[in-house]
Amino acid sequence: MAFNGKYKLESQENFEQLMKALGFSDDVIKKYKDISSIVEFVQNGNSFKFIYNFGSRVITNQFTIGQESEFVTFTGHRVKALAKLEGENKLVVTMRGLTAVMELSGDKMIETLTDGEVTLKKISKRI
Structure with a gap:
């Protein structure tokens, strides 16, 4: 399946702006802004499991x-x-006004999270 694998965050743009738009405090933003993260995707047909590792938090x-x-x-x-799939390489998750799109491109996963006018872009590499 296309999404199976582990991906390590390489870069992100507009993290602070999106977190502020979502109502998070400056303390929460500061705590999570620079944490290195790894996400593992396990896909079995239409069933998915995401395992997020944020430092010591899973x-x-x-x-x-x-x-x-x-x-x-x-x-x-x-x-x-x-959640819905668009083709084999694009996963779209909608929740409470927030849309998360995860798209595979070669060995990269490009993730965009959008709330109204603000979009966070994250790029992760398959490891």
Whole structure:
């Protein structure tokens, strides 16, 4: 499956702006801004598992394409979300006004998170 593998964050743009738009405090933004993260994707057909490693913190989210699921955010908040596949290399997750798009391009994963007018762009490399 296309998404299987581990990806390490290489760069991100507009992290602070998006976190402020989402209402996070400066303390939370500062705490998470420069944390190196690794995400592992396990895809089995339309079922996915994401295992996020943020320093010493690990968060696992499981979901099935087209079914509403509960996701845990990097801050530990729980939100309902709906995921869909667009082609083989693009995953779109929508939750509470926020849209996350993860797209594979070669050995890179380009992730954009958009809330209204603000977009965070993250680029991770397959490891």
